[in-house]
Amino acid sequence: MTSVLCTQLAPRIADLPYNRELSVAAVRGAAGRGAEVIVLPELVTSGYRLESVAEAASVAIPAEDPLFAEWGRAAPEAVVVGGFCELGADGRLYNSAAVLDRGELVAVYRKTHLWDSEKSLFTPGAEAPPVLDTSGGRIGVLICYDLEFPELTRILALEGAELLAVPTNWPLLPxxxxxxxxxxxxxxxxxxxxxxxxxxxxxxxxxRGGAWNEGTSIVGPDGWVRAEVDTAGIARADLELSAARDKRLTERAHLFADRRPELYGPLA
Amino acid sequence: MTSVLCTQLAPRIADLPYNRELSVAAVRGAAGRGAEVIVLPELVTSGYRLESVAEAASVAIPAEDPLFAEWGRAAPEAVVVGGFCELGADGRLYNSAAVLDRGELVAVYRKTHLWDSEKSLFTPGAEAPPVLDTSGGRIGVLICYDLEFPELTRILALEGAELLAVPTNWPLLPxxxxxxxxxxxxxxxxxxxxxxxxxxxxxxxxxRGGAWNEGTSIVGPDGWVRAEVDTAGIARADLELSAARDKRLTERAHLFADRRPELYGPLA
Structure with missing residues (x-):
């Protein structure tokens, strides 16, 4: 079983020092509960409603920023996936997710499907989302709106992901x-x-007048919600990720072998 | 607004005369309620738990069977989509759906993703599911398990389908x-x-010892369930299908324009 924990936080807009402390404390708390995979929200370092490129740049950090080592020290045995406002070596800004495994930064994913006004601030990622062999299982990473493109979830599953870690900021809608x-x-x-x-x-x-769905949830490989967020902002579930390795539904039905890729040409 | 009606029926296994009458009466009843698009279950002519090719063949009918003209006469102004056990001109059996528009048979779709023991009875369809311009809107057709392949729903949407008509037999599971x-x-x-x-x-x-989820539902283009089946076996909703033509979520977010097909290579 793998203990997966999401920690729903309220970062302060454009307040990097506050958000550093908030996120490090959350990672430490999650590790203290024995979580083996810890997921933080999207853009947890910067807040979401950044109003200009200049404002976003003022709180952007590179992948080499010491914050990630702090996350790693706070959860030295776990996988941590959290969103941040990235300053690329190319000088551009990205809506990214850092992935740490046992204290080491193992990947940075740059959101490929930018939502609405994010397009004014960020450069879309040029690389497909990663699938990583980690101490917490084979993990794919998406960010928020990415999840709503069924092509992406399918691709990560075909690449063997057992768990998707998805930092999000879901705007509150009726x-x-x-x-x-x-x-x-x-x-x-x-x-x-x-x-x-x-x-x-x-x-x-x-x-800045906006709120979120606060919909943090952990879904099992059978498609049912295993944990929703509690009043402390925590959702936690122990998942049998090995179930994700077998795509057989019955003796003669198989989620992947039953695909008909020769009919899917118009997709790509 | 388009009046869409699903009529959840209980065909008798391998009893073609009974199922003819049942289905014709259901289509007539639906048309009498003013339905413009009428959807019947999968394999409504034959029942589902056919035990052998011989038994399936005994109730298989070709696309030229007079039943479809009967459906047409029962709903002369509507679109009707219903499942049947098809005897192909090639002598093979297919799990198919007939589509009538204003009394005329306009398409037969042969299920491309066969479920479990269906593979012992039927030949999978060789053609991708159709999207048809009908008097009830631009309609795509899938059958049951097909729906669970996100590639198919995406392809039909990309081809401009406003409504998917999906005859199903969903086995009862906890x-x-x-x-x-x-x-x-x-x-x-x-x-x-x-x-x-x-x-x-x-x-x-x-x-034959099996039951179904009896989950007949009509979902609107916003993703919310507009109608569930009532005690008479009817689900009915008036849908603004034109909403499906505009994929814009916000001024700067668009379900299709935001796709990144250059990253979806592994799908096909």
Whole structure:
């Protein structure tokens, strides 16, 4: 079993020192609970509603920033996936996620599907999302809106991801009474049709008039929600990730072998 | 507005005369309620748990069978999509769906993703599912398990489908208390990420020890369930299908324009 924990936080807009402390403390707290995979929200270092490139640049950090070593020291045995506002070596800004494994930075993913006004601030990532063999399993990384492109969840599953770690900031929108956050419905379906687990870490708080769905949820490889966020901002589930390795539904039905790629030409 | 109606039926196994009458009466009833698009279950002519090729062949009918003209006469102003056990001109059996528009047979789709023991009975369709301009809108057709391949729902949406008509037989399986039928969750997600409506017509009854989820549901282009099946076996919703033509989420976010097909290579 793998203990997966999402820690839903409320970063302060453009307040890097505050957000550093907030995120390090959250990682330390998660590690203290024995979490083996820890997911933080999107853009946890910077906040979301950045109003200009200049403002985003003022809190952007490179992948070499000491913050990631701090996350690593705070959870030296775990995998940590968290979003940050990245200053690239090319001088551009990216909406990125850092992945640490046992204290070491093992990957930085740059969000490939930018949402709305993010397009004014960030450069979209040029590389497809990674799938990484980590101490916490084979993990794919997406960021927020990426999750809503079924091509991406499928590709990561085909590449053997057992768990997707998805830092998000889901803007609060009205939904019918009794319904789940819609992005969670999308995660449930992606988990079911690909038989993978998906851990979505949303954020909380309000920021420049905006709020979030606060929909942090961990979905199992069977497509059912295993944990929702509690009042302390924590969602935690123990997942049997090895279930994601077998795509057989019945003796004669198999999620991947039953695909008909020769009919999927118009997709790419 | 387009009036979409699914009529959840309990065909009798291998009883073609009974199932003819059942299906014709259901189409007539739906048309009498003013439905413009009528969806029947998968394999409504034959029942599902056919035990041998010989038994399936005994109730297989060609696309030229007079049943479809009967469906047409029963709903002369509507679109009708219903599943049947097809005897092909090649002598093979297919799990197919007939599409009638204003009384005329306009397409036969042969299920491309066969489920489990269907592989012993049927030949998988060689052609991708159709998208048809009909009097009830631009309609794509899938059958049951097809829906769980996100490639297919995406392709039909990219081809401009506003509504997917999905005859199904969803086997009854346990699910957590309070949860929707899992295939409906998949339909909700596919509707949301593609902004299309999806009308899934399940079946009812028991047959050779098996039952079904009886999960007939109509999902709107916003991804929310607009109608579930009532005690009479009817789900009906009036849908603004034109909403499916505009994939813009915000001024700067667009479900299709935001795709990054250059990153989706491994899919096909």
């Amino acid at each position: 939904r019918p009474a009794g319904e789940r956050v819609p992005e969670v419905v999308v995660a449930m379906a992606a988990a079911r049709v690909n038989r993978i687990a998906i851990a979505c870490c949303d954020r909380s708080g309000t920021e | 699910r957590p208390a309070g949860e929707r039928v899992p295939e409906v969750v998949v339909a909700m997600a596919a509707a949301r990420v593609n902004r299309i409506a999806i009308a899934c017509c399940d079946r009812s009854g028991t047959e």
